[in-house]
Amino acid sequence: MAEETVQKVVFEHEGVFIHSSSDEDGIEQDLLVSGSLRIVDKDGEIFVEYRPLEDTVDPSNMLCAGKDSSSVMEWAQCPGDRSHQLLETQQSYETEWDMVNAVSFKRRPCTNGEGSLNHSHERSRWAFTFSVSDLRSITVKEEGWSFLLFKLKDSSSPSSPSSPLPALHFHQGGSREFLDSLRRFALLSEAPDDETCLLVSTPNKALSQSFENLLDDNNFGLVHQKFRKDPYVTTLGSFSKVTNYIFDAFRGTEEQHQRPPEEVADLLGEVIPGLEINQQEEPGFEVITRIDLGARPQVTRREPLSAEDWTKHQDPEGRMIKIRHLKQVIFKGGLCHAVRKEAWKFLLGYFPWDSTLEERKALQRNKTDEYFRMKLQWKSVSEEQERRNSRLRDYRSLIEKDVNRTDRTNRFYEGIDNPGLVLLHDILMTYCMYDFDLGYVQGMSDLLSPILYVMENEVDAFWCFVSFMDQMHQNFEEQMQGMKTQLIQLSTLLRLLDLAFWNYLESQDSGYLYFCFRWLLIRFKRELSFQDVLRLWEVMWTGLPCQNFHLLVCCAILDSEKQKIMEENYGFNEILKHINELSMKLDIEEILQKAEGISLQIRSCKDLPESVSNILGFHTEVSGSDPTDPGSRPAPRPAQRQDACSNGHGHLRETGSHNSCKVAFIS
C-alpha cells in the first residue's frame, strides 16, 4: 500500500523517423531511423521517450511461409549469413532501452551492454527521453508529412547533449495524436511571433488554469472534441477534478440501482465448487487466519541478461552451464531481446539444457520434418472432406476469426496480408492436428503470438508453443480444470496474505476471484503491453523463485488495487469492471518486484499451512537448492505486519444481510 513508482504508457506511436542525414558529422547520410514515440507517466511526472526500432521487427524481414505452403518446403529467406546478420541487428533491441535510461535526465545510469555492440550503439544514440516539464517548445512543420522539433529549457539538464534533439518525422501520421496526448499534461500555446511554434507550459501551470481554458485552446482544437468523445481516456491523466466528477456521477447511478449479484455469485460458486468447500471443510482454516507473515522484504530488479552473458554460460560444444545461476539472472532481470530467440527454446523445454549444438541441430531437423508432416495433414484435406468434418471446420473457422483479432496493432501482425498472420494461422491449425482432442480454444492465439514474434520461424515457434501449451493445457480443456484449480489456489494464497481483503471480496460475492479469469487463462497476455508480456513470461519460465509464481503475480496486482477497491466499496460488478480496466495500465517491473517480495515473505514464514506450501512447491524442493538470492533476503524481523483487518471489518459491517454468515465466520 506504500506508494511506489507507477509507470503508465499514455501514448505510443510507431513509425516515427529520424533523418540522420541531418547529422552534423555526415557519416550516416540517408539513414532513416525508425522508432516509436511514447508519452510515459512515471509517478505523475510525464516523459516523452523516443527509441529506435530494429528492422528485424519488420515482418517482411522474417523467415516466412510462401503463399502456397501446401508442400513441404523451405521458407523463402535471404541467402548466406542471414542468421548472423539477424542476431547482430537484434542485439540492440533491449540495450536501447538501457541507452534511453542513460540519456534520461532523471533515471539511473546504466552500463549493461554498453560498448559491446557497435551496431546497437549506432542506433541507440538516437534514443532520447525528456521530462515534459523540461520542454520549452515544439515546432511543428509540414513537408508532405509532419515533423516536430523539440526545444528543451537550457537549464533543465546539465547532462543533456550539447546538440539539439533530432527532428521527429511522422511518416506514418500520428503527430496530431501525439500533440493531443501531450495536451493532457501540458498547455501548448502558439508563440506570438511564430505560428508553427508551440510554447509548452509545465503541467502544474497548465493544471492551475481553468479546465475551460484548456478546452478552448483550439490551436489544434482536438482536446475538447476528444474529451467529449471519450471522457474516460482523456481524464485518466491530470484532470483529477473532472475525473472525480465523472466517477461520482458514474457511481451515483450504480449505487442506486445495483442488482443483487449474489445470484451470479452463487452460480459461479457451483462452477468452482472448491471455493465453498474450502471455508467449511478445511480444518486448518482458523490457523491460517492467525498466521503472521512478518514484513514484506523490498527487493530490487536487475538488468536483463545480455547476449555476452548468455554466451558465457555455454561450454565449447554448446551445452549450457551454470544453469541455476543463469535462471536466477533471468528471473531477476529477464533477457535482452536478442537473446530471447535462443534462450526461450531452453526455458520452454524445447531444447534440453545439456544438449550440444550438434544435438540441437539434429533435434531441429527432426522436429522440422515432424512439423511439416502434421501441417500437410490439414493442408491436404479437401473441401469435400472438410464438409464431413465439422470439428475441423469449426476449428478452422474460429482460428481464422481469431487470427484476425490478435495483436493487430503490433507491426508483426498489422495490416492485410501480413506474413505474420499466415504463420499464426498455420501454426494454430497444425496444433489442431498435433492435439485434435483439444483443437483450438480461444486464448491460444494470444499465447502463440509473442512466441512467434520472438522466434520469427514457423517450426521453432510451433514447438515452443507446444511446450508452453503443455503448461497451460488444463486451462483450455473441456472442464477448464486448470482454471478452477488456479482460482482455488489463488484464493488460498490471498487468504493467507491478506485476510481482510479476502473477506471483503467474499462479502461482495467475489471470493471465487472470477475477475482474475483472463489473467490466468492467458497469463496476463491482455493485461500488459506486448514487450512487458515477453518480460513476464521469460521470468515465469525460469520456475523461480517457487512453483506457481504467476499466482503471486496475481496477489501483487491485487495488493496494489485493494485499497481502491475497498475504499470505494466496490461491489461485484464494479470489481469486475475495475480489474478488467487495469489492462495496459500495469507496470511489469513493479509487479515482479512486489511478487518476489511476497514469495520471500511467505518463504520466511515458519508455520506455513500445508496447503500453501503445496501450491508454491516448497515441499518438493531439494534442501539446499533454495533458489532465492541470499543477497536479497532480509534478516529475520519480528512479525510486524500491517494489519488491515480493521479496514476490512468496517466494510463488512456495511454489507447486506445475505452475507451475515460470512461476517460471522471472520469474527
Place this chain on the structure above:
Amino acid sequence: MTTKTSLLKVILLGDGGVGKSSIMNRYVTNKFDAHLFHTIGVEFLNKDLEVDGHQVTLQIWDTAGQERFRSLRTPFYRGSDCCLLTFSVDDNQSFLNLGNWKKEFIYYADVKEPEKFPFVVLGNKLDVTERQVSAEEAQQWCQENGDYPYYETSAKDATNVAIAFEEAVRRVLAMDERTDHLIPTDTVKLHRKPRSATTCCS
C-alpha cells in the same frame, strides 16, 4: 413523483466473431476498431439513455462466444432483462446457431416465461458485400420463434445499432408495465428488484 433511473441488464449472445464486442463498443463509445481483440471472459459497459421519457442505464454484458467457455459465461445470464441474439449476415453457421443461443439463455437465465421474454435479434456486418443470410430468412426465423424484432446492423458503419438497443429497452419497459399491472401487490419483489420499483412512475 419524480422519475428515477432504472438499471436494465442486457446481454449480447452469439457465435464467436459475429461482432458482439464491436456492437457494444459502437453503441457505448461510438467507436469501431476492426482489430479489436476477441473477448476473453466477461465484460460489461454502462450507457445512459432516455426512451419514451424513461431514464435508463443500460448495463450491457459481453461474453466470449466459444462453446468451451459456457460454464463461466452462463452464470452471468441471471437477472438479464433482455437478450440480444446476434449473428453475422456473412456467416450462415452463426445464423443457424441462434436457436442454440436462445435455448442456452433461457435455460441458464432461468426465465420463468420464455415465450414472453424480450429477445431482440441482430444481423450484424451489414457492411460486408457477400451475404450468406438473407433478410427474409432472418425475419422468418424471428417470426417463427416468438415474433422478435429484427435489426440488420453494422457496428462498423454505426447502422441501426442505437435503434436496436432502444427497441430492446422499449420491449423491457413494455414487459414491466404489464408485469406491474398483473402483480401489483408483490412488494417484496419490488423492493428487491430495482427495475420494477422504478418503472411504475411515468
